[in-house]
Amino acid sequence: MSDDLALEVRELRKTYKTVGGKQEALRGLDLSVKRGHVYGYVGPNGAGKSTSIKCLLGLVRPDSGTALVMGYPAGSVEARRLLGFLPEVAVYHEFMGAEELLRIHAALAGVPSSERTARCMKALEMVGLAQRKKSRIREFSKGMKQRFGIAQALVADPPLLILDELTSGLDPIAQRELKDLILELKARGITIFFSSHMMSEVETVCDSIGIIARGRLRAEGTLHDLLRLENQVAIQFRGGDELLEKLSAFQPRRLETGDLVVTVPLPETDAAIDAVRQAGGSVATVLPAQRHLEDVLHQLVKAAEDAA
Amino acid sequence: MILRIYYLAKLYLLEQIRRQAHLITLFLAVILLMLPAYINSFSLGLSSFERVAKDFGLTLINYYAVALAIYLGVTAVSSDVERRTLYPLLARPIPRWAYLMGKFVGVMVVMLSSVLVLSLALMLSVAALSKFADGQILVVALCYGLESSVLAAACIFFSTFASPPLAGVLGVFLYFVGGLSTSFINFFLVEDRGSPAAAMLARLLKMVMPHFDLFRVKNAVVYTLPLPPEYLASIVVYGLAWMVLFLLLAERVFSRKDL
Amino acid sequence: MRRLALLLWLVLLLPVGAQSPSDSPSPSASPDEDHVWTVHGAEHESHADVEAGGEYTNEGLDAKSDNYPAIYKFMIRETNSEPYLRKGESRLVLRDAAVVWALNIAVIALFYRRRR
Numbered sequence: 034m035s036d037d038l039a040l041e042v043r044e045l046r047k048t049y050k051t052v053g054g055k056q057e058a059l060r061g062l063d064l065s066v067k068r069g070h071v072y073g074y075v076g077p078n079g080a081g082k083s084t085s086i087k088c089l090l091g092l093v094r095p096d097s098g099t100a101l102v103m104g105y106p107a108g109s110v111e112a113r114r115l116l117g118f119l120p121e122v123a124v125y126h127e128f129m130g131a132e133e134l135l136r137i138h139a140a141l142a143g144v145p146s147s148e149r150t151a152r153c154m155k156a157l158e159m160v161g162l163a164q165r166k167k168s169r170i171r172e173f174s175k176g177m178k179q180r181f182g183i184a185q186a187l188v189a190d191p192p193l194l195i196l197d198e199l200t201s202g203l204d205p206i207a208q209r210e211l212k213d214l215i216l217e218l219k220a221r222g223i224t225i226f227f228s229s230h231m232m233s234e235v236e237t238v239c240d241s242i243g244i245i246a247r248g249r250l251r252a253e254g255t256l257h258d259l260l261r262l263e264n265q266v267a268i269q270f271r272g273g274d275e276l277l278e279k280l281s282a283f284q285p286r287r288l289e290t291g292d293l294v295v296t297v298p299l300p301e302t303d304a305a306i307d308a309v310r311q312a313g314g315s316v317a318t319v320l321p322a323q324r325h326l327e328d329v330l331h332q333l334v335k336a337a338e339d340a341a
Numbered sequence: 342m343i344l345r346i347y348y349l350a351k352l353y354l355l356e357q358i359r360r361q362a363h364l365i366t367l368f369l370a371v372i373l374l375m376l377p378a379y380i381n382s383f384s385l386g387l388s389s390f391e392r393v394a395k396d397f398g399l400t401l402i403n404y405y406a407v408a409l410a411i412y413l414g415v416t417a418v419s420s421d422v423e424r425r426t427l428y429p430l431l432a433r434p435i436p437r438w439a440y441l442m443g444k445f446v447g448v449m450v451v452m453l454s455s456v457l458v459l460s461l462a463l464m465l466s467v468a469a470l471s472k473f474a475d476g477q478i479l480v481v482a483l484c485y486g487l488e489s490s491v492l493a494a495a496c497i498f499f500s501t502f503a504s505p506p507l508a509g510v511l512g513v514f515l516y517f518v519g520g521l522s523t524s525f526i527n528f529f530l531v532e533d534r535g536s537p538a539a540a541m542l543a544r545l546l547k548m549v550m551p552h553f554d555l556f557r558v559k560n561a562v563v564y565t566l567p568l569p570p571e572y573l574a575s576i577v578v579y580g581l582a583w584m585v586l587f588l589l590l591a592e593r594v595f596s597r598k599d600l
Numbered sequence: 601m602r603r604l605a606l607l608l609w610l611v612l613l614l615p616v617g618a619q620s621p622s623d624s625p626s627p628s629a630s631p632d633e634d635h636v637w638t639v640h641g642a643e644h645e646s647h648a649d650v651e652a653g654g655e656y657t658n659e660g661l662d663a664k665s666d667n668y669p670a671i672y673k674f675m676i677r678e679t680n681s682e683p684y685l686r687k688g689e690s691r692l693v694l695r696d697a698a699v700v701w702a703l704n705i706a707v708i709a710l711f712y713r714r715r716r
Contacts, residue, residue, distance in 0.1 A: 092600040116432070117432075120432075125429065155531065
């Protein structure tokens with residue numbers, strides 16, 4: 034394993050026995066997450082995200098393949114010592130107080146008793162729950178429970194965080210707060226591996242992204258790599274609605290900002306700019322064309338399904 | 342690792358206290374405190390009230406301990422799985438055997454403390470009327486605690502592969518068949534029903550199950566008989582053997598289970 | 601699993617059927633005993649009456665018991681027999697314990713040797 038990798042998964046396979054037969058959840062998954070990176074793990078429901086995360090934690094035994102966490106076999110006590118985990122559904126012992134439960138988690142994570150109080154307070158402060166340390170978990174809102182979940186994942190000060198569906202079901206303000214928290218943790222050098230359905234969230238905070246569909250990784254790379262359209266440019270310009278008709282050959286579309294944009298092959302850039310000017314448009318920017326992550330995901334998932 | 346088992350047991354214990362499970366024990370303790378006086382009021386001053394009170398009180402403690410063992414044993418692990426509170430716990434550097442041990446120790450503490458409180462209540466209430474504190478009540482109750490601990494370990498094992506209702510049924514079945522006395526089998530199946538084949542089957546089943554009837558030494562207290570220390574020691578060794586066996590099997594199944 | 605649970609419940613309920621009045625002759629007074637106490641569990645509500653010398657006597661119970669459900673007949677007989685600790689019982693229990701401990705060692709050897 035390369036020393037600069039926090040997670041390395043090779044040819045991971047897992048088949049579940051079901052009532053009707055068998056269900057292949059992972060079909061040779063490969064994955065690499067660099068240390069210090071924020072890695073977004075996206076894919077549709079049933080793609081194998083949860084199974085692969087469970088394999089990394091040792092909750093599920095893969096049929097074959099290897100998975101290393103910070104250089105140790107996934108699921109080993111050594112590997113689990115170096116990670117913090119936020120489950121998809123943040124359910125905790127509801128009758129316990131926040132600090133009380135956090136202290137037990139700290140003890141279970143092996144934090145020395147002399148450091149427990151300080152670590153718990155630090156984790157609670159980081160997620161903004163220090164004022165509610167005496168409150169019972171059941172008194173918390175969904176967003177607060179999620180923040181408590183991050184505090185319990187952080188309490189042992191692990192170099193790697195695995196977050197399953199970080200912001201699912203949260204309101205936009207809570208989502209924003211958690212995104213800011215992720216950026217803060219990233220600034221501290223913590224490797225973060227998180228799965229999400231929220232494309233905007235992934236686009237905002239991730240250094241690299243992996244797209245999983247039907248149990249295999251279909252694409253992996255930086256956001257720039259995944260979204261770039263090879264040999265195409267996007268010409269953004271200002272103008273009225275009459276330009277939509279005049280430039281219909283280029284299929285222009287209006288952006289949320291009010292500007293218009295056309296995407297053309299690189300060799301046709303000059304011709305397109307001339308056409309825009311002749312039609313009365315004012316060119317604002319000419320940049321390499323990019324897709325939306327949602328489009329990339331949709332395209333890859335469709336291709337995987339067609340291949341199956 | 343012992344410290345982690347301690348914290349898992351503590352977490353289980355705190356959760357049970359917050360769920361106010363101990364209030365049932367306290368309610369039964371109040372009943373046991375009043376029981377001898379109540380029975381005495383019917384016995385018209387005859388001396389046997391004490392014997393009846395001990396008999397009835399210890400039977401109540403036995404049934405309560407068994408009910409606790411089955412309920413707590415079946416739900417200890419399965420409730421964590423169903424509520425998914427298991428995931429953040431097992432993501433910690435804790436082997437699965439330590440998790441199971443933590444749960445078992447927690448169940449034991451809840452059960453044994455309940456049995457102890459109830460037997461103390463019975464002892465005190467009998468002593469208040471008879472002017473004699475019979476310490477053997479505690480010994481008998483602890484034997485029930487041992488019996489229930491074996492049953493709880495069995496239920497934890499069942500819950501690692503069966504749904505909670507099925508694990509509960511298996512626990513009741515084990516307790517019922519394993520606890521049949523030989524005289525009971527002879528009477529019902531041989532003499533009363535005339536079915537030696539069924540008796541043979543019952544004996545065979547009992548042979549591979551813990552003999553829960555060995556732990557029921559209530560009559561030593563009821564009939565004021567001695568309880569030989571070597572017998573008590575032998576049932577402790579016997580009970581521990583079964584507990585270890587069930588926990589080993591539970592670990593074997595649970596450690597290979599996809600969660 | 602559900603079928604298995606149902607089957608087990610049926611097996612558990614079988615003894616309830618055994619409580620129905622039986623035409624079989626009255627039980628003999630000295631059952632063969634393997635274990636510690638002849639009065640196992642003794643969950644007998646009639647105990648108070650018997651011991652307190654109320655309107656029922658042991659003999660009276662025996663005389664009436666022919667028409668009783670089997671479970672009561674069993675309780676009456678157990679109540680009437682003298683409790684005693686069988687000689688050498690501790691050794692028998694230790695023998696059983698040794699068998700289970702041996703099984704434990706076998707389980708450890710079988711399941712955990714490879715893991716180590």
